[in-house]
Amino acid sequence: MQNSLFDFSRQTDPDRLTIQRAYRFWAPLYDLVCEGLFMSSRRKAASIAGRIGNDILEIGVGTGLSLGDYGRNVSLSGIDLSPEMIGRAEIRASKGMMARLRSLRIMDAHDLAFSDSRFDVVVAQFLITLVENPERVLDEALRVTRPGGEIILVNHFYSETGPAAWLERRLAPLVRPIGLRPDFPFQRVERWAEARDVEIISRTASGIFGSFSIVRLLVARPATSRSEVPHA
Numbered sequence: 001m002q003n004s005l006f007d008f009s010r011q012t013d014p015d016r017l018t019i020q021r022a023y024r025f026w027a028p029l030y031d032l033v034c035e036g037l038f039m040s041s042r043r044k045a046a047s048i049a050g051r052i053g054n055d056i057l058e059i060g061v062g063t064g065l066s067l068g069d070y071g072r073n074v075s076l077s078g079i080d081l082s083p084e085m086i087g088r089a090e091i092r093a094s095k096g097m098m099a100r101l102r103s104l105r106i107m108d109a110h111d112l113a114f115s116d117s118r119f120d121v122v123v124a125q126f127l128i129t130l131v132e133n134p135e136r137v138l139d140e141a142l143r144v145t146r147p148g149g150e151i152i153l154v155n156h157f158y159s160e161t162g163p164a165a166w167l168e169r170r171l172a173p174l175v176r177p178i179g180l181r182p183d184f185p186f187q188r189v190e191r192w193a194e195a196r197d198v199e200i201i202s203r204t205a206s207g208i209f210g211s212f213s214i215v216r217l218l219v220a221r222p223a224t225s226r227s228e229v230p231h232a
């Protein structure tokens with residue numbers, strides 16, 4: 001459905017170079033600005049992910065603020081495009097964490113170097129609105145998630161109506177060079193999920209003023225053919 005006030009078809013997604021530059025700038029400041037702001041949403045997402053399965057990939061792991069949020073049962077892999085951000089995640093990990101860390105790697109979420117169905121859960125916190133091609137990143141997350149597993153997104157999405165939406169539209173072009181995108185519509189995730197037969201299990205408001213969403217996307221299990229139905 002097209003929002004009548006704002007033509008999203010004219011929106012472009014951020015380019016990789018701008019995002020790389022922005023997160024080179026953010027790396028030394030990031031924890032100071034974002035640690036407290038994202039904490040409750042991050043912890044909720046990690047707790048949900050840990051209940052789904054042990055083998056978890058976090059894409060756009062950044063400075064690794066979430067590394068301490070996962071429980072002891074979790075085997076965690078993290079990737080990020082920015083060497084500066086992931087360098088900080090490595091320092092954080094070296095100080096200890098509860099989860100078992102498999103790897104932290106510089107990698108583009110558009111091209112994940114992992115095999116199909118490799119993970120129980122893929123988590124993307126404050127990432128999907130910042131990538132060059134969000135649908136492609138979702139496709140990659142889908143590819144590496146096992147059937148019956150989940151993709152969990154944590155993000156602010158465009159407010160759609162009211163003064164908040166007005167402000168987000170006005171701010172969008174100003175904050176894009178610093179790697180922020182307040183006007184990304186949730187309907188892009190909905191459209192993608194519909195096209196891929198992925199079920200949106202829930203979208204839960206979280207964080208200050210409920211301005212973030214925790215979105216759970218269930219990766220379908222292949223239909224069981226009659227001959228494969230186990231006998232009682």
Ligand SMILES: C[S@@+](CC[C@H](N)C(=O)[O-])C[C@H]1O[C@@H](n2cnc3c(N)ncnc32)[C@H](O)[C@@H]1O
Pocket residue numbers: 019023034038059060061062063064065066079080081082085107108109110124125126127130131132
């Ligand atoms: C807003 S930060 C979020 C970091 C972390 N997830 C958190 O919640 O604190 C966005 C992160 O996504 C990373 N990123 C942006 N585009 C990416 C891409 N194409 N592939 C992997 N990481 C990317 C940035 O380098 C940055 O570390």
